[in-house]
Amino acid sequence: MSDRPPKVIVTKIGLDGHDRGSRVVAAYLRDSGMEVVYTPPWQQVATVVKLAIEEDADVIGISSLATDHLLVPKLMAALRDAGASDVQVVVGGIVPPADETRLLDAGVARVFHPGSSLQEIAEAVRALAGRALALREGAAS
Amino acid sequence: MNEPVPLPQDDLAEGESRWARAFAAGAGTPKRVANRSGIEIRPLYTPRDGNGSRYAEALGFPGAYPYTRGIYASMHRGRSWTQRQLVGLGAPEDYNARLKDLLAHGATALSLIPCNSVFRGYDADEVDAELLGTCGTVVNTVEDMERALEGVPLERISCAMNDPSPFTLLAMLLAVARRRGVPWPRLTGTSNQSDCISHFVANHMFFRIALAGARRIVVDHIAFANRELPGWNPLSVVGQHMQQAGATPAEAMAFTLCSALQYAEDCIAHGMDPDVFLPRFTFFFDISISFFEEVAKFRAGRRIWARLARGRLGARDPRSWRFKFHAQTSGVDLTRQQPLNNIARVTAQAIAGIFGGLQSLHTDAYDEVLSTPTHEAARIAVATQNVLREEAHLVDVIDPLGGSYYVEALTDEMESRIMALIERVDAAGGMYAAVEQGLVQHMIGASARAFQDAVESGRQTVVGVNAYRVDEDPAAYRPLEYPDRRRIAAQLARLAEFKARRSQASVANALGELARAAQGRDDLFAAVVAAVEAGATHGEVCAVLRRELGFGQPLTTL
Numbered sequence: 001m002s003d004r005p006p007k008v009i010v011t012k013i014g015l016d017g018h019d020r021g022s023r024v025v026a027a028y029l030r031d032s033g034m035e036v037v038y039t040p041p042w043q044q045v046a047t048v049v050k051l052a053i054e055e056d057a058d059v060i061g062i063s064s065l066a067t068d069h070l071l072v073p074k075l076m077a078a079l080r081d082a083g084a085s086d087v088q089v090v091v092g093g094i095v096p097p098a099d100e101t102r103l104l105d106a107g108v109a110r111v112f113h114p115g116s117s118l119q120e121i122a123e124a125v126r127a128l129a130g131r132a133l134a135l136r137e138g139a140a141s
Numbered sequence: 142m143n144e145p146v147p148l149p150q151d152d153l154a155e156g157e158s159r160w161a162r163a164f165a166a167g168a169g170t171p172k173r174v175a176n177r178s179g180i181e182i183r184p185l186y187t188p189r190d191g192n193g194s195r196y197a198e199a200l201g202f203p204g205a206y207p208y209t210r211g212i213y214a215s216m217h218r219g220r221s222w223t224q225r226q227l228v229g230l231g232a233p234e235d236y237n238a239r240l241k242d243l244l245a246h247g248a249t250a251l252s253l254i255p256c257n258s259v260f261r262g263y264d265a266d267e268v269d270a271e272l273l274g275t276c277g278t279v280v281n282t283v284e285d286m287e288r289a290l291e292g293v294p295l296e297r298i299s300c301a302m303n304d305p306s307p308f309t310l311l312a313m314l315l316a317v318a319r320r321r322g323v324p325w326p327r328l329t330g331t332s333n334q335s336d337c338i339s340h341f342v343a344n345h346m347f348f349r350i351a352l353a354g355a356r357r358i359v360v361d362h363i364a365f366a367n368r369e370l371p372g373w374n375p376l377s378v379v380g381q382h383m384q385q386a387g388a389t390p391a392e393a394m395a396f397t398l399c400s401a402l403q404y405a406e407d408c409i410a411h412g413m414d415p416d417v418f419l420p421r422f423t424f425f426f427d428i429s430i431s432f433f434e435e436v437a438k439f440r441a442g443r444r445i446w447a448r449l450a451r452g453r454l455g456a457r458d459p460r461s462w463r464f465k466f467h468a469q470t471s472g473v474d475l476t477r478q479q480p481l482n483n484i485a486r487v488t489a490q491a492i493a494g495i496f497g498g499l500q501s502l503h504t505d506a507y508d509e510v511l512s513t514p515t516h517e518a519a520r521i522a523v524a525t526q527n528v529l530r531e532e533a534h535l536v537d538v539i540d541p542l543g544g545s546y547y548v549e550a551l552t553d554e555m556e557s558r559i560m561a562l563i564e565r566v567d568a569a570g571g572m573y574a575a576v577e578q579g580l581v582q583h584m585i586g587a588s589a590r591a592f593q594d595a596v597e598s599g600r601q602t603v604v605g606v607n608a609y610r611v612d613e614d615p616a617a618y619r620p621l622e623y624p625d626r627r628r629i630a631a632q633l634a635r636l637a638e639f640k641a642r643r644s645q646a647s648v649a650n651a652l653g654e655l656a657r658a659a660q661g662r663d664d665l666f667a668a669v670v671a672a673v674e675a676g677a678t679h680g681e682v683c684a685v686l687r688r689e690l691g692f693g694q695p696l697t698t699l
Contacts, residue, residue, distance in 0.1 A: 023589070024387075070271040071272065094511065097618060115478050
């Protein structure tokens with residue numbers, strides 16, 4: 001059992017750059033004791049996967065305002081292909097209900113909508129980091 | 142007959158303390174209330190607070206310096222604001238169909254929102270196809286622009302292009318006008334996203350070259366418009382992005398004015414006369430639901446800009462002192478919970494903007510917090526404006542809140558806050574320097590966090606989010622469908638066909654000229670126009686500039 005703090009990547013993939021949400025959430029997670037790797041917007045899926053592996057991240061948080069969440073199924077597939085399925089992915093932002101179902105089906109752990117509280121997000125991320133750890137330990141044993 | 146009971150004969154000060162005692166006896170010490178800009182709001186304002194004794198100096202008449210009460214003598218009593226709704230989705234013909242529908246229903250101006258791939262400086266064949274046309278129109282070539290504007294009388298419709306530096310959409314519009322024989326001087330409209338500073342500070346949605354190059358293109362673009370396009374507003378200085386990113390209303394106004402000063406000073410250094418370019422500066426702001434604060438923000442902004450343009454920039458023509466602005470109701474205030482409540486929010490925001498004296502208004506669709514707006518929601522947004530103007534009679538009196546003790550006191554206080562922030566940016570070396578240092582971004586980030594904390598602690602009520610919650614089924618909402626993928630595939634095929642068919646030698650030559658202009662000091666925007674007319678695509682133009690001038694990274698620190 002590791003007692004390091006949860007490690008979270010907060011990023012945006014795709015084309016949009018509205019970053020109020022990702023910046024506020026990243027700062028809050030950091031202030032509540034997590035290790036946060038924050039990136040500017042416009043990341044490529046492959047870059048995020050590489051970063052998650054290099055940083056040994058527990059959770060990836062994807063912020064999306066303008067339909068970039070449509071790329072998340074590609075991210076999930078790329079994580080699987082890289083053998084990093086233990087990394088838990090959450091999405092926050094403007095995600096229409098039908099799209100939320102598609103994201104959850106693709107393996108996203110949780111979708112946060114506008115109005116979610118920072119505390120709620122932090123609690124969920126902490127729990128998911130625990131799940132990522134358990135998955136890794138399960139695989140190791 | 143009984144004599145009426147005598148009333149106390151207080152002077153104002155005595156009357157006010159009598160009131161304060163009565164208030165305390167009834168309601169105790171007033172709870173501390175502060176607006177989003179941090180100004181403490183008392184429960185009552187009186188003639189002792191107002192600026193009525195300085196009427197001429199502080200307020201004046203509408204259409205006259207310092208324009209606190211409005212930039213035109215007749216304001217909305219003379220002419221309604223422009224109803225300019227943002228439109229853009231799918232392929233150029235999807236845009237054309239929706240535009241024609243809007244024009245048939247009375248719209249007099251168009252606004253083209255390109256696809257995010259265009260904003261980011263790419264052609265359709267350079268990005269993930271899933272993202273094409275999902276919240277803007279794919280326009281990469283002069284032929285795409287031709288299809289988007291097919292059947293639209295360019296000489297009679299004001300065309301706003303949401304067109305960040307290097308202004309390829311405007312270049313395409315100019316090329317289309319030339320093909321149709323419409324003289325450029327007859328085109329009217331605005332380059333809506335010309336404020337590169339706002340893109341560095343917030344809303345990093347746009348193609349960015351490093352700040353120095355972006356700065357140069359903006360000035361070249363303004364100079365080009367001064368020479369060739371007398372009906373075009375080349376600059377829209379944007380406070381909306383910053384306020385949406387978390388800036389308080391006072392910060393958003395202050396930073397916007399700082400950007401405007403910076404552009405104006407650059408133009409003057411470039412040899413331009415302020416009375417030539419300032420009359421065509423426009424502004425674009427957010428309207429939050431903090432009602433009186435927004436009214437005061439706009440009134441204070443008008444007064445400050447008039448003073449800065451006349452004093453600091455030395456403009457002599459009154460048209461240079463006028464603070465013309467478009468405003469959009471704030472999407473950040475809208476909630477996913479009980480989304481129909483957003484119609485009430487948009488209504489309150491729109492009233493604040495109208496009382497604030499705007500020239501042009503975009504009302505948000507209630508469902509934009511759920512998806513790209515549906516047609517029905519977009520129609521309600523337009524109807525909201527019509528109801529306010531023609532049923533509620535909001536336009537009968539100019540500056541109807543002027544003279545309110547509260548609104549005048551708040552206008553003065555907002556002005557002091559804004560001026561203090563402008564001094565802070567000046568002390569940092571101006572807006573470019575303040576942005577390079579991250580000063581502005583960090584202030585906005587702190588304000589965004591403070592607002593979120595206020596919501597989470599319950600100090601700021603958000604109906605349906607931290608109060609008055611109800612159970613609801615979000616799946617009941619039917620979002621706008623994404624564009625037909627076959628249309629997007631056809632658009633990609635057309636781009637390939639266009640690239641194969643054009644004169645490769647002319648394109649290579651024009652892109653070479655663009656690179657040389659970037660390396661030297663020639664007019665960059667004229668080179669962009671020439672490249673587009675020669676058949677270069679948007680993505681190719683942006684690629685040359687990215688290579689020659691460098692890429693502009695947003696702040697990587699929190």
